[in-house]
Amino acid sequence: MSNEKLPDNGNDNFEHPKGTAVVMAIFMLIIIILWGSVYLIMLSRGVDFYG
Amino acid sequence: MTANTYQLTAKEKRFIGLHFIFAIASISIGGLFGPFQAMEHAGWDFYTKFLNPIFHSYYEGLTLHGVLNALIWTTFFITGFLTFLMIYGLKRPLRYFWLNQIGWWMMVVGLVTAAIPILLNEASVLYTFYPPMKAHWAFYVGVTLVVVGSWIEGWGFYLTYMKWRKENPKTRTPLIAFMALITMVMWQIATLGAAAELLVDLIPWSLGLRAGLDPQLDRTYFWWTGHPLVYFWLLPAYISWYAFLPRQAGGKLFSDSLARFSFWLFLLLSVPVGFHHQYVDPGVPSGWKMVHSLLTYSVFFPSMITAFTVVASLENAGRANGGKGLLGWIAKLPWNDPSVLAQLLAGILYFFGGIGGIINASYNVNLVIHNTSWVPGHFHLTVSTAVTLTFMGILYWMVPYLTGKKLWCKKCAVIQVWLWFIGMTIFSNAMHVVGLLGAPRRTPLGQAPYIPEEWAGHLFRVGLGGIILLISLYLFVAVMVGSLFTKKLEEEVEPPVAESLLDPQTTPRWLDHWAPWLIGATILLIIAYGPQLIYQIGTAQFTSPGFRVW
Numbered sequence: 001m002s003n004e005k006l007p008d009n010g011n012d013n014f015e016h017p018k019g020t021a022v023v024m025a026i027f028m029l030i031i032i033i034l035w036g037s038v039y040l041i042m043l044s045r046g047v048d049f050y051g
Numbered sequence: 052m053t054a055n056t057y058q059l060t061a062k063e064k065r066f067i068g069l070h071f072i073f074a075i076a077s078i079s080i081g082g083l084f085g086p087f088q089a090m091e092h093a094g095w096d097f098y099t100k101f102l103n104p105i106f107h108s109y110y111e112g113l114t115l116h117g118v119l120n121a122l123i124w125t126t127f128f129i130t131g132f133l134t135f136l137m138i139y140g141l142k143r144p145l146r147y148f149w150l151n152q153i154g155w156w157m158m159v160v161g162l163v164t165a166a167i168p169i170l171l172n173e174a175s176v177l178y179t180f181y182p183p184m185k186a187h188w189a190f191y192v193g194v195t196l197v198v199v200g201s202w203i204e205g206w207g208f209y210l211t212y213m214k215w216r217k218e219n220p221k222t223r224t225p226l227i228a229f230m231a232l233i234t235m236v237m238w239q240i241a242t243l244g245a246a247a248e249l250l251v252d253l254i255p256w257s258l259g260l261r262a263g264l265d266p267q268l269d270r271t272y273f274w275w276t277g278h279p280l281v282y283f284w285l286l287p288a289y290i291s292w293y294a295f296l297p298r299q300a301g302g303k304l305f306s307d308s309l310a311r312f313s314f315w316l317f318l319l320l321s322v323p324v325g326f327h328h329q330y331v332d333p334g335v336p337s338g339w340k341m342v343h344s345l346l347t348y349s350v351f352f353p354s355m356i357t358a359f360t361v362v363a364s365l366e367n368a369g370r371a372n373g374g375k376g377l378l379g380w381i382a383k384l385p386w387n388d389p390s391v392l393a394q395l396l397a398g399i400l401y402f403f404g405g406i407g408g409i410i411n412a413s414y415n416v417n418l419v420i421h422n423t424s425w426v427p428g429h430f431h432l433t434v435s436t437a438v439t440l441t442f443m444g445i446l447y448w449m450v451p452y453l454t455g456k457k458l459w460c461k462k463c464a465v466i467q468v469w470l471w472f473i474g475m476t477i478f479s480n481a482m483h484v485v486g487l488l489g490a491p492r493r494t495p496l497g498q499a500p501y502i503p504e505e506w507a508g509h510l511f512r513v514g515l516g517g518i519i520l521l522i523s524l525y526l527f528v529a530v531m532v533g534s535l536f537t538k539k540l541e542e543e544v545e546p547p548v549a550e551s552l553l554d555p556q557t558t559p560r561w562l563d564h565w566a567p568w569l570i571g572a573t574i575l576l577i578i579a580y581g582p583q584l585i586y587q588i589g590t591a592q593f594t595s596p597g598f599r600v601w
Contacts, residue, residue, distance in 0.1 A: 015370075017305065017363035019377050024359055027402055034406050035416070041487060042419045 057142040059135070064453045066148075066155070070131025071446065071453075073159065074124050075531055078439070081119025082524040084112040085435075089478060089517025091497040092510045098495075109495040110175040110601045117178030118169060118194075121284075121434060123162055126197060128442050129287050130158070130204045133231040135449070136290065137208050139546055140228030143218075146211040154203030157196050165193025175601040177493065179273065180253070182264050185597025188257035195249045198242050205235040223555050223563050226307060227294045227548060233314045234286040237279060240572065241322050244275025256597065265591040267334040274325030275580065278347075282321040284434050286314070288441035292361045292394060298549035299391050299448070300384050302368025307551035309360045311562040316353035319572050320346060323579030330417050339583050340414060346579060347412040354405060361398065367552070389464035393444025396472040397437050400479075404432030407483065422493075424513075425486025428479045436475050440468065443527055450534050452544040459533030463526055470523035478516025485509040 059067075084106075087097050091109060098109050106112055134151065138144060145151055167189060168174040174186035180194075212224075212232055224232070248269050255261045293310045297303055304310065326343035329335050369380025385391045407429035410416050420426065451458050458464060485506050486492070496502060496510060561567070 017359075017366045019366045019369075019380055020359060020363040022377050023362050024355075027358065030402070031406050031409060034403075035410055035413070038410050038416050038419055038487070039413075042416055045419070 055142040057138075057144075059138055060144070063134075063138055063144065063148075066152070067131045067135050068453045069155070070127050070134070071450070073162065074127035074131065074442075075446075075528065077119045077123040077127065077162075079524070079528045081116050081124060083521070084116035085120070086517035086521040087112050088116060089520075090514045091495055093514025093517075094497050094510070095514060096495075096497050107172040108175065108601055109498075110177070111169070111172050113493070114169055114175045114177050118165065120439075121178050121280075122194070122197065124442075125284050125434070125438065126201055127158065127162075129234070129283065130155070130201050132287050132290075132442075132445065132449075133208065133235060134204065135546075136227040136231035137211055139548070140225040140231065141211065141215045142225075143211070143215055145207055146214045147207055150210070151204050151207035154200045154205075154207065157200030157203060159200075161193045161196025161198075161200055163193070164196060165190050168193075172601070179277065181273070182253065182256070182266050182269050183595040183598050184600055185257060188254060191249050191253045191257055195246075195254065198245060198249075202239055202242070205239055208232060208235055223558055226304075226310060226551070226555060227290060229311060229563070230286065230290045230294065230314050233318050234283065234290070236569070237286065237318050237321055238283045240318075240576070241276050241279035241283060244272045244277075244325070248272035248276075261593065263594040263596055265587075265593050266595055267332065268587050268591045270329060270332060271325070271335070271584070271587055274328045275322070276325075277328060278325050279321040281430075281433060282317055284438040286317060288397070288438050289314075289357055289361075291441055291445050292357070292398065293364075294549055295445070295448075295547050296361070296391065296394050296549070297364035297368055298547040299388065299394075300365055300368035301372045302364055302366075302370075302549075304549045304551040305360050305363035305367060307553060307555045308558045308562060309356055311558060313353040313356040313360070315562065315568045316356070317350070318568055319575060320350045320353065322572070323575050324350065325580075326583075327412050327414075327417070330414060331421055334587065335583065342579060344412060344414045346575075348409075351409065358402075358405075364549070365395075387465060389458070389461060389468055390444045390447040392465060393440050393447065393468045393471075396468060397440035397444065400432050400440075400472065400475060401437035403479075404429060404437055407432065420486055422491060423486035424482045424490045424492050426492050428482025428486055431475060431479045431482065436471070436479075440471055440475075443468070443471075446531065448544065448547060450531060451540060452546060454535060455540055455543065456534055456537050457540050459530055459537040463533075464530050467523050467526040467530060470519055470526065474516045474519030474523055476516075477512050478520060481509040481512035481516060485513070 087102070088109065090097060098106065098112060102112070106115075134145070165174070168187035169190065171187075174180075174190035176184045176186045176190070180186060180191070208231065212228065215228075216224075223229075252261070252264050252269055252272070256264050293304060297305075324343050324347040326335055326340045327347045330340055330344075365384060366374075366380050369383040372380070372383035372385075374380025374383035384395065386395070407425070410420065411426070411429060447458055447464055450456075488503065488505055488509070490496060490502075490506055490510075496506075502510070
């Protein structure tokens with residue numbers, strides 16, 4: 001088993017995954033929009049509150 | 052110390068290949084009925100016009116589709132893939148090869164035993180086989196044999212691992228073997244529910260040894276297994292995304308530790324969530340439904356770790372290929388490689404499947420979509436795309452690896468993957484939308500005397516998507532069969548196992564210890580299911596006779 005700790009395939013200039021952060025942010029935004037749209041459909045069908 | 056370079060023997064490759072042959076044969080038959088369902092929705096009813104009397108009804112077709120695809124294609128593929136991961140990962144043969152062979156044969160006997168009553172229209176109970184619908188006993192026995200066969204293969208893995216661990220006390224478990232083991236352990240915990248349902252209730256009941264059942268209790272048993280079943284399908288796809296895709300794309304795994312941590316969390320959290328499938332069931336107190344709802348939300352955490360780590364690994368690959376800017380690396384991924392393409396497109400659609408899953412899991416919002424066609428729309432993004440398209444992608448490199456022959460018609464494979472993506476996008480979107488408009492699931496909508504005007508266009512899209520998927524499926528089968536008869540490769544295919552950016556030996560030790568995680572999973576299960584199972588068993592009314600509703 002190699003003790004190498006750093007990448008050696010040309011990736012050693014690897015930076016923080018900023019692109020990944022953008023992708024994840026877009027994903028979170030889509031989650032909010034789609035979940036919210038179904039939530040609004042639920043509300044539009046009428047809601048009964050107890051009490 | 053010399054590196055262990057153990058390579059799979061021809062016998063081991065043949066054994067794994069047999070799993071895949073049965074898996075592909077299953078999906079090639081089961082997959083045929085999916086488009087028949089879809090076309091029925093669009094008003095093109097093949098069942099009454101052409102398929103009768105060989106295939107008797109929509110529900111027989113739906114059962115074949117569900118059982119052969121969701122249970123057989125997946126289980127045979129997964130046990131074959133895990134076998135490869137264990138041998139290649141640990142770099143040693145299976146400790147007791149014969150034990151795994153017994154498991155395999157048991158699965159084959161189970162498949163045949165279950166298939167016969169389905170084909171004779173004696174078990175059109177769908178793949179969820181909810182009582183009080185009553186199938187022929189052979190169906191339940193067959194399903195049981197498939198599950199027990201997969202357990203036996205799993206026991207073979209555990210014994211192999213124990214031997215390896217003895218020989219390598221200080222080495223971190225190689226990632227692919229580690230993930231294979233967690234998948235199998237999760238499966239064995241998950242299937243305890245179905246085992247109780249089948250062995251204690253359904254088999255004696257179908258044989259006439261029990262007068263009646265309590266359907267509510269059996270639904271609870273079923274969903275103990277039913278939801279983690281989804282993770283049994285998904286985890287092997289995740290294994291490929293974590294441990295193979297980065298290398299195939301030209302990069303490295305972003306974090307070995309995160310990958311392992313997410314798998315431990317899946318082991319912990321996948322199982323105690325079944326009541327979120329029973330939100331509208333009577334007999335389960337709403338407090339317990341809420342507990343399972345919260346636990347289901349907790350699965351979001353390892354899912355997001357997976358999404359982050361896989362995308363970061365792809366970013367690493369894209370940048371290594373020359374990608375610049377925030378998102379420029381995406382274009383530098385090898386989109387023309389059918390194996391990579393399949394996994395990338397599977398991942399894209401899975402983003403939407405995941406979002407649908409969050410909506411399904413929401414206790415109140417679930418009421419909007421419960422038992423509507425939204426639900427099959429959702430799981431066609433998960434099991435039928437994230438899982439199935441990834442498995443197809445794996446086979447695109449693995450069949451050449453196992454056979455030593457090149458992949459036949461690589462271009463056809465690329466077209467096949469795109470067709471699947473396009474067909475599923477059309478089909479699944481239409482199913483989601485028409486579900487929101489109130490269309491029920493598990494219903495031959497084409498036979499309804501009338502349907503709301505606003506459904507019509509969407510149901511047409513359901514049929515259209517189904518046809519495109521059918522073309523894609525048989526293109527996949529053609530590539531697989533063609534690859535068996537094509538030219539030999541000059542060089543052997545090397546399995547594309549990704550290296551991690553950091554040496555796995557630096558992964559924290561606590562991520563390689565089983566005991567705390569197994570104890571944690573057991574405690575969580577006892578908390579989440581214990582009180583309710585005691586109550587439901589204690590108050591069960593075993594009075595329901597069986598019904599044949601088809």
